[in-house]
Each structure stands twice: as C-alpha cells, then as structure tokens.
Amino acid sequence: MPDLIHTLRDWSMSGYRLQSMIRAAERIPALPQDLRYTFGLIDRPMYAYGVRKAVELAATVGSTGVSVIEFGVGAGGGLTALNRHARHYAHHSGLRVHVFGFDTGSGLPHSTDPRDLPYMWTQGQYPMHQQELSATLDSSAELILGDVSETVPEFLHTHADHLAQNPLGFISFDLDYYTSTTSALTLLRDAEDEQLLPRVTAYFDDILSIVEETGELAAIADFNRVEKAGYLGKVNALRSHLPFDPIWADQTFQYHRFGHPTYNRHESARDSPTWRP
Numbered sequence: 001m002p003d004l005i006h007t008l009r010d011w012s013m014s015g016y017r018l019q020s021m022i023r024a025a026e027r028i029p030a031l032p033q034d035l036r037y038t039f040g041l042i043d044r045p046m047y048a049y050g051v052r053k054a055v056e057l058a059a060t061v062g063s064t065g066v067s068v069i070e071f072g073v074g075a076g077g078g079l080t081a082l083n084r085h086a087r088h089y090a091h092h093s094g095l096r097v098h099v100f101g102f103d104t105g106s107g108l109p110h111s112t113d114p115r116d117l118p119y120m121w122t123q124g125q126y127p128m129h130q131q132e133l134s135a136t137l138d139s140s141a142e143l144i145l146g147d148v149s150e151t152v153p154e155f156l157h158t159h160a161d162h163l164a165q166n167p168l169g170f171i172s173f174d175l176d177y178y179t180s181t182t183s184a185l186t187l188l189r190d191a192e193d194e195q196l197l198p199r200v201t202a203y204f205d206d207i208l209s210i211v212e213e214t215g216e217l218a219a220i221a222d223f224n225r226v227e228k229a230g231y232l233g234k235v236n237a238l239r240s241h242l243p244f245d246p247i248w249a250d251q252t253f254q255y256h257r258f259g260h261p262t263y264n265r266h267e268s269a270r271d272s273p274t275w276r277p
Contacts, residue, residue, distance in 0.1 A: 015247040018045075037088065039243045044081035046248040047172060050201045051085045054169025055093045057197050061262040065096030065166035066197070071148065071184045072174035072205070073103035074126035076133035082172070083141045090140075098166050099141040100155075102148055102184070103128055108176060109147070115178035115214050125176075148175070149183040156190055163195035173216060174205040181219035188255050189227055198260035202232065202253040220253070230257040 018040075025031055025041035036042050040049070051068055058066040068086060073079045079101040086097035107127040111118060134143065144151050156163075168191065175181045181204075188200065204216045212221060220232055233256070238249040257263065 014245055018244055018246055021244065033088070040246060042081075042085070044078055044085070045246065046203045046252065047078065047082045047170075048085040048088070049242075049252070050170035050172065050203055051082070051089050051097060053201045054197065055089045055095055055097065057199060057267065058095055058167070058169055059093060060267050061197065061265055063095070063165075063167060063197070065098065066169040067098045067100065067163060067166045068170040069100045069102065069168065069187075070172045070174065071102045071181075072126070072172075072176065073101040073128060073133070073143070074107075074174070075128065076101075076136065078172065078174065079133070079141065079143075080136045083137050086140060087138070096166060097140065098162070099137075100144060101141065102144050102151060102155075104147060105130060105145040109180075111177055111179060113177075113179055115218050116180075117176070117178075117210065117215050121176045147183075148180055152184060152187050153190070156187065156195070160192075160195070163191065167195055167197050168200055169197045170201045170203075172203045172205065176206050176215070178215050178218045181216045182222060185219060185223045185232075188230070188232065189223065193257060193260050196255075196257055196260070198257055198263040198265075200255040200257075201235075202255060203248070204251050204253060207251055208247075229259055230255055232256075 022041050022043065022045070025036055026043075031041075037048060042048055047070075054066045054068055068082060070079050070082050079099070082101075083099050086099050089095075090097040105128045107124040108121055110123040130143070130145075137143075144155060168187075171187070173181055173184060175184060188196070204220070207216050210217060212218065223232055232253055235249070235252045235254055238252055239245050242249055
C-alpha cells in the first residue's frame with residue numbers, strides 16, 4: 001500500500017507524468033520521431049521548443065542560420081539533447097542551427113553570496129567529463145569553457161561575424177547561481193541587433209522553489225532594471241498552447257529587443273519557402 005500511495009502521489013504531479021510519458025515513448029521504437037516532437041515526448045522538450053521557435057523566427061526574418069546556447073552544461077545531457085534537436089529542426093527547415101555550450105568544466109564555482117543559494121548548491125557540483133561529452137557532439141556544436149564573466153564578452157568578440165550570419169535565437173540558463181546568471185545575461189545586453197533575432201526564447205532551469213530576490217529570478221529582475229534596449233519576461237499562458245500542460249512552460253521566457261530592425265515583422269514562418277513542417 002505505501003508503494004501505491006507514493007506512485008499515485010508522483011502521478012498527481014504534472015512534471016512526473018510528463019517524464020514518465022517521455023520514457024514510455026522512448027521505449028516504443030516504432031513511434032515516429034516527428035510525432036514525438038509534435039507532442040513534446042522527447043528528452044528536454046523545452047529545448048526542442050526553444051530551437052523550433054528560433055528556427056521559425058529566423059525563417060520569418062530571412063536568416064539562413066541561427067545559434068542556440070546552453071549555459072551550464074555539467075555532465076552534458078542537456079547539450080547532447082540540444083544538439084540532437086538542432087539537427088532535427090535544421091533538417092526540417094533547411095536552416096543552419098549552431099549549438100554552443102558554456103561551462104566552467106569543473107563544476108559550480110565557490111560562492112558565499114546568499115543570492116546564489118548556497119544552501120541548495122555547493123562548489124564542485126555538476127562536473128564535466130569533457131572528452132566523453134565531446135564524442136557525443138557533432139561539428140555544429142562548440143564547447144566554451146571558463147568563467148562566464150570572461151567567456152561571454154570574449155564570445156561576442158571572437159564570434160561577432162558568426163552571430164551576424166547566424167543570430168542568437170534560444171538560450172537555456174542552467175547556471176544555478178545568481179552571480180553566474182547575471183554574467184551570462186550580459187550576452188543579451190551587449191549583443192548588437194544583427195547578432196540577435198528580434199525575440200530570443202529563454203529557458204530558466206532553476207526558478208522553481210525559490211523566491212524573487214534569489215537565484216535566476218533575481219538575475220532576471222536586475223537585468224530588466226538596467227536594460228534599455230529590451231525586456232526579458234515570462235511567456236504568459238504558454239501551457240494552454242502546449243500538449244500535456246508541461247511544467248517547463250512556467251520556466252520559459254522571451255527577450256524582446258524592441259528597437260530591432262525586424263521586430264515588427266509579422267511572424268509567418270510556416271509560409272516561408274525555407275520552412276517545411
């Protein structure tokens with residue numbers, strides 16, 4: 001009876017139900033991949049959603065390529081999934097999708113800032129096995145190792161031409177800390193218009209079970225207080241437009257660059273000749 005009660009309790013939670021459905025779909029090899037993507041029954045469905053939104057918007061504004069990022073790679077399960085989703089949507093859209101993963105390579109750094117939630121996270125958590133991870137990625141993916149306070153400005157400099165041709169369209173923030181997320185968000189603030197799509201989808205992994213003045217939520221609030229060119233906000237009522245009411249919809253945001261030259265262009269990606277459903 002206790003096992004049954006625990007099982008029923010788990011199934012009462014939407015996040016657990018969705019993960020169970022994803023694992024079940026993975027055990028059915030005959031289930032078409034396109035069907036799994038349509039219903040979000042894939043590993044890291046929030047990443048697939050972000051890549052799809054980026055590709056659709058890139059097609060709308062006439063870009064032939066797009067870049068997507070994961071901040072906080074850790075062991076690499078998320079980056080591997082992001083790479084896989086990038087290949088899927090590149091194949092279906094005809095656009096290039098480039099993947100970047102930012103990480104220290106050695107786990108979480110030391111922190112005493114209470115906004116970094118040291119009661120939840122600790123130094124050295126989520127280390128990377130770089131060689132093993134690199135073997136799972138294809139040539140469209142690049143690892144960038146180091147402290148994001150240093151690697152983000154360097155990335156904007158060394159990859160300026162690349163981003164101009166393949167603007168940023170999706171970011172996953174999984175850095176856990178307030179301080180690290182604050183540093184990563186400078187990418188949106190400091191990028192030129194041509195290096196971003198007019199709206200960049202963003203997923204924040206660690207905003208559950210915290211309060212607004214801590215962690216990633218505090219970093220978002222601070223970003224919006226100083227950001228002059230745009231705004232980073234939650235995509236409201238997204239659950240109502242997604243299959244199976246996923247909890248990750250509550251963790252999905254968008255950065256709007258209001259002065260972007262293509263910001264007002266009507267979204268009609270599926271009418272674009274480059275987009276194939």
